[in-house]
Amino acid sequence: MPKIVTEGRAITVSRNPNSNKLLVLYYGATIVFLVLDYAMGFNIRIAFLEPYPVARLAYYGVCFSCLALMLWRPAWTVLISVFESIVTLSALIIGMGMRTLLVTDQMLETEAGLVTMPEIYNFIISGSIAYGAWVRGINSLKSRNGC
Numbered sequence: 797m798p799k800i801v802t803e804g805r806a807i808t809v810s811r812n813p814n815s816n817k818l819l820v821l822y823y824g825a826t827i828v829f830l831v832l833d834y835a836m837g838f839n840i841r842i843a844f845l846e847p848y849p850v851a852r853l854a855y856y857g858v859c860f861s862c863l864a865l866m867l868w869r870p871a872w873t874v875l876i877s878v879f880e881s882i883v884t885l886s887a888l889i890i891g892m893g894m895r896t897l898l899v900t901d902q903m904l905e906t907e908a909g910l911v912t913m914p915e916i917y918n919f920i921i922s923g924s925i926a927y928g929a930w931v932r933g934i935n936s937l938k939s940r941n942g943c
Contacts (some may be wrong), residue, residue, distance in 0.1 A: 816866070816870070816893065817873075819929070820873065823866060824863055826856060826863065829841040830856050840921070842856075842922070844888055844940070862876050875933075877933050878937065881926040881933065887913055894912055
């Protein structure tokens with residue numbers, strides 16, 4: 797089995813591509829979320845990036861890159877999902893924090909409020925999935941190394 801060395805420890809990476817099909821399907825579903833977002837105006841995956849169209853498109857690009865890496869190197873699936881989930885959690889927390897702490901002129905002009913209900917739903921759903929993926933991935937990496 798291949799090993800990845802981090803901070804003096806070797807992480808053993810599984811070669812079993814069937815054990816992580818759910819993660820691959822989740823990233824494969826990005827195309828569905830992309831179509832829902834851009835074609836139908838129904839943004840449920842990354843509502844926190846709604847005001848930032850370039851960042852939204854970049855996020856979809858990252859998800860497609862994760863999918864491509866998982867298909868190219870199935871043994872890296874857990875590592876990729878752990879990294880992407882912590883990035884998603886960070887972006888959710890920073891995005892929600894910015895929306896609740898900084899009042900912009902656009903918020904005052906449109907009277908939209910600090911945070912919209914779709915953003916709250918997105919924060920709860922995406923945050924729960926990202927947190928669950930991160931915890932599952934960390935536990936999987938720990939169990940592979942006997943920690």
